[in-house]
Amino acid sequence: MHLNSILAVGCLLASCSSAYRSLQRTEGDADCIGKFRPQITETVLYSTQVDILQHHLSGLLLFKPMEDSSMRVVFASEMGLKFFDFAFGKDGSFTKYYLLPKMDKKAVVKTLRKDIEMILMRQDPATAEVFTDGEYRYTAFPLKKGKVYYITSPDCTELVRVENGSRRKPVVEVFLTHYRNGVPDSILVKHKKVKFNISSQRVEK
Numbered sequence: 047m048h049l050n051s052i053l054a055v056g057c058l059l060a061s062c063s064s065a066y067r068s069l070q071r072t073e074g075d076a077d078c079i080g081k082f083r084p085q086i087t088e089t090v091l092y093s094t095q096v097d098i099l100q101h102h103l104s105g106l107l108l109f110k111p112m113e114d115s116s117m118r119v120v121f122a123s124e125m126g127l128k129f130f131d132f133a134f135g136k137d138g139s140f141t142k143y144y145l146l147p148k149m150d151k152k153a154v155v156k157t158l159r160k161d162i163e164m165i166l167m168r169q170d171p172a173t174a175e176v177f178t179d180g181e182y183r184y185t186a187f188p189l190k191k192g193k194v195y196y197i198t199s200p201d202c203t204e205l206v207r208v209e210n211g212s213r214r215k216p217v218v219e220v221f222l223t224h225y226r227n228g229v230p231d232s233i234l235v236k237h238k239k240v241k242f243n244i245s246s247q248r249v250e251k
Contacts, residue, residue, distance in 0.1 A: 065214060065216060066211060066213075070177060070180075071175065072177060072183075074176035074183065076171045076174030076176060076185050077171055078202035079185050079196045079205070080167075080171075082196070082198075082205040083166070083167040083168075084166065084167070085229060086111055086117065087111060089109070090108070091107070091109075091248070091250075092108075092109075092248050093106060094106065094244065094246040095243075095245045096129075096243070097241055097242070101148075101149070103123075103129055104124075105123040105127075105129065106123075107119070107120075107121045108121070114135075116134060117133070117166060118132070119132045128144055130142075130158065131143040132159070134162065134163065145158075157237075160189075160218075164208050164220050165208075165235075169187040173187055173188055178200065182198065182200065183197070183198045183201075184196070185198070191212065192210060192217065193211055194208065194211075195209040195211060196208055207221050208221075216238055217238055219236045220236075221233070221236075226248075230248070232247055233246040234246070
């Protein structure tokens with residue numbers, strides 16, 4: 047058997063086929079997912095649990111819109127110990143003001159940034175492509191590696207989940223649920239490859 051044939055058989059045995067193989071391009075307006083973008087016009091607080099590798103953190107996650115249209119995102123314990131403090135510019139810029147030293151690694155910063163950007167939904171609609179798998183609508187935005195998919199009902203009236211996918215399979219799933227006044231009451235972020243989960247429930251100030 048030739049080497050190429052061996053590799054092909056090995057790929058099949060290892061389930062190398064893509065989870066996105068059934069997606070077909072379709073016509074659609076990417077702006078329709080704008081209704082699911084959190085409409086944070088004043089400070090919003092979430093009671094939050096974060097499990098990252100061997101660390102468990104709990105406290106309050108704060109989203110605060112700034113005068114320059116950026117979004118400040120701070121996670122701190124209820125006693126005031128800060129875990130991270132980031133800013134997300136309307137132009138796509140990102141600023142790390144603080145990250146707990148034992149977590150301050152490039153991969154952690156990159157992951158947290160991508161997760162929060164998926165929640166805030168600040169991708170450029172001009173870069174979007176729309177797909178369908180026959181059951182759901184996928185509004186896709188390109189990343190340097192993979193894509194971010196906003197997966198909705200076919201008529202784009204219900205957000206099923208947000209997904210960061212590699213070429214072959216989902217890497218991260220985000221669930222934004224129970225919207226109230228344009229802001230989700232619940233946020234859940236689940237990573238597939240590593241132990242890195244974020245669970246948030248909105249609290250009244």
